[in-house]
Amino acid sequence: MSFLFPAFLIGLAGLSLPVLIHFIRRKKLQIIPWAAHRFLIASIKRNKQRLQFEDLILLLLRCLLLALIVLAFARPFFKSDLKPGADAAAAGGDAAQVILLVDHSASMGWSDGVRTRFDEIRDLAETELGTLPGGASVAVIAYSDRVLPVIARPTRDLALVRRELARLHPVTRGSDLAPALRAALDLFDTLPRAPRRIIILGDRQKLAWQNREALDTQAKRATEGGVTVSFRAPAGDAPVNLAVTRLDADTADAVSGQPVRFFVEVLNGGTAPASQIRLTLSPDGDTPAAEKIISALAPGARAQAEFTLTFADAGYHAVTARVPSDSLAFDDTRTLALRVTAGVRVLLVEGGPPAGSRTRPGFFLAEALAPVPPARRPSFPIQVERIPAAEFSAARLTGIRAVVLAGVPPLSAETATALDRFVRNGGGLWVFPAAGDVVAGDPLAALLPADTGSATPQAAAATTPAGPPYAHPIAGLWDDPSNGTLSSVIIRRHLPLTLRPSAEAAEKPEVVVKLADGSPLLVARPLGRGRILQSAIPADTVWSNIPILPVFVPLVQRGLAWLQGGASAPGALAPDEALTMRVDPALLGREFRVLAPGRTGTPVPAGRVELVGGQPSVRFTATTEPGLYRIFNDAGDTPIAVFAVNPDSDESDLTPVDPVRITALTHEAPATPGVKPVASGSRLPAWLTRDIWRLLAGTALVLVLAELWLAQRFSRSK
């Protein structure tokens, strides 16, 4: 026999109460001087045995009554010795603790046109609630890729459980069963010992079961803890689910009038092949501006498509990729926010020979930054201003988006400080070294992502950049061989770069492209709202052949685009992923407002600009709902940031899990879809136990009545 609430056994000390009450009442005696003692003595003597018997009966009755009440509160129960398959209710297992793990991930929104899978989950939950033995307590934990305690402690109020289940709806998140299972077992650890059961209510999506090691650990834990795990799933599979699983642009900051490439990926997450899939791309919610037809897509297969759009107006734009609506709607579209600028002013600062010479260190850079004939340069989006190093000062930074230093000798401390401020406020800086040895004491060195060593000797063997894959987005273009390759680049000399550690993770340097020997060729570092690139070679044809290769122009253009992205909002976030965007320091302490997806009209105040990592930033966390978010400052009507929230693309894959995995966790035989599984053997009765508190309470009630009757009867005059 065990007790659910053994602490109540302390109440057994109350057995002394009747005796204590007896002695207390003796102290409050009525004292009477009395003459007729002889009759008292005779009567007492005559009734002594009867009175002692009656007192003993009442004392035992009252002690037994108290003991029964205490035991009833302590909830004793006995392990059931019922055979498998016995009726739980008949077993009196009313002390069972049950936790419902309800999958409310996005895949539960799959609909047959009338009812969703989540509706069926509610029905299954209702069925389970209906078969629970009386007195069972139920907790509810909803799970997606996060755990949501809906009813955090088991309750006997099944009406409350039903209400909470009715309120629960699918969320646009992925699914992971392991954390939910761990949370349920953790909850059991905090509860008194009792028959325990976990009922998993979800679909058979493989994604939820992918964390195999964690699930095995929790399954072992459940077995050791005597917890029975059951799994219930709605009937049927999802034959087709087309999903847009990826939407990227080749730049975060496009230029008006310039084409932007978009990459879209489509997944067939169902179990049946799909064909003639119409994939469209719509800017700003308008009608599709481009479309492609994917002729066929096998189950589990993915198809990529590339689109090119041009934006006429500067500002934030939203681009939406869409496949035809199907039974699971959440992944039929995907949105990306894009900032389009009217043009970029780049200040190219050069050291070395006089202007006009081809040997000037910025010659090839200027051509790559504005790769158009001179006649078209005034209308080109990138306006390059070339100045000698001697003319460079803080005043020249006004209106500039990026500064390129090409072979510039050490700057003055004042100029270096101005550049630091420029970068931290969102500007970009790209540093190409001079074709010579490094001059010590350059105050600019503190900003750069790497320390520079002495140049390799002229007689050193030439090398080439390392091949794909490239982790950094600047070089990501060459992950696809059809876009060219960096293998034709020959590096004759370079300055060894050693990455400098950073105290702030957000400003940690990283390698964009490295040489075949592993030494960095191009390194990058965010700093404040801005970004910095540092090259190991000057942009000339002496140290390498890269300025005269076709890859040079896209490398410079992508580098410049990356440098401008520092002040932009990210194009897309995952649900509940916080947005942290550095903004103009002038906005510090001021309120910002948000217009959430599907909302129109006035933006809603959402917080204030605060210091995050020492930088004035907008931090916005309410990104549960997928769609486009617009952030405004407290005064203007022009958004200071636009970003999209897209669901987890993995959730679109509805491939069912191997039934063996389910069996391994639940020890239940693989169930026919839609058919409630039958207890399989020796484990099911483990939670079928007897709880006799009602019997004790009923007996106590009978004893109360008996005590009242006997006390009344005994107190009659005799």
Place this chain on the structure above:
Amino acid sequence: MAGPNHRDLLDPAALNRAESLGFVARTIVEGYKVGEHRSPLKGFAIEFAQHREYTPGDDVRHLDWKVLGRTDRLYLKQYEQDTNFVAHLLLDTSGSMAYGSGKLTKLHYAKILAATLAHVILGQRDAVSLGLFGNNTRQLYPRTDTPQRLPWMLETLAAAQAAGPTNLADHLARFAPAIRRRSIVVILSDFLEDEAAVLATLPRLRFQGCEVIIIHVLDHAELELPFKDTVRFEGLEGEQPLTTRPSDFRKSYQEAVQAYCTAFRQGCERMDCHYILADTSQPPAEVLSTYLAFRNRLHS
């Protein structure tokens, strides 16, 4: 001596004073006279003298109906009016008489009865003697037939205090030889002792030609044991305290008391003694009136 008013009559404390006692006794007697229009004194004249022929104007209530029935002649019964009798009022002053659940203790109640009887008897020119029997003490006061001695007698009664164990049978045994002529012996006590010993003394008194009247004074609580909850009974005559719950055996107790009273009454009646159970919850006047009426019927 200024007498107390009627409020004092109801105050038990006033009964401690002789004046109050006398006043109460007088009130009882006069109240009885008002009701009967004749004195009850005659009832105590127990010496028959002769018969006399009836003459018109005589009270027909004095006709001897038995003679009339046998001879068809009218004769009146005449009593010896000039021969005084002696009434011995013997009062138990043991500790048990100090109990009283109401305003009156048994001793106070007995004092009222004794005072009333003394008032009545002296009023008809008969003699009264007083005996107070307590713990090993016996106070006997000489007979008197003058009403002027009544205040003294009342003061003596009022001064009596209850104390000590009862030894009534022994006192009666010692008292009996002192009675020299036929008289009335009135014993007022709760008789909470060995009733057999008391009853054993009665034949001697009866043999001496005494009429014995037993007035058994008991408190109403002693008859009913009405207490609730648990009670600690402390003995008035040195008994060990008893802690008990009276409700557990009340009925048994009442039966025991009733059995005792019945046995005692029957014992008295066997000795041809008059037995009066005086419940202190009843007015003394009612007890006496009832008994005197009974005596009148008995001797008429």
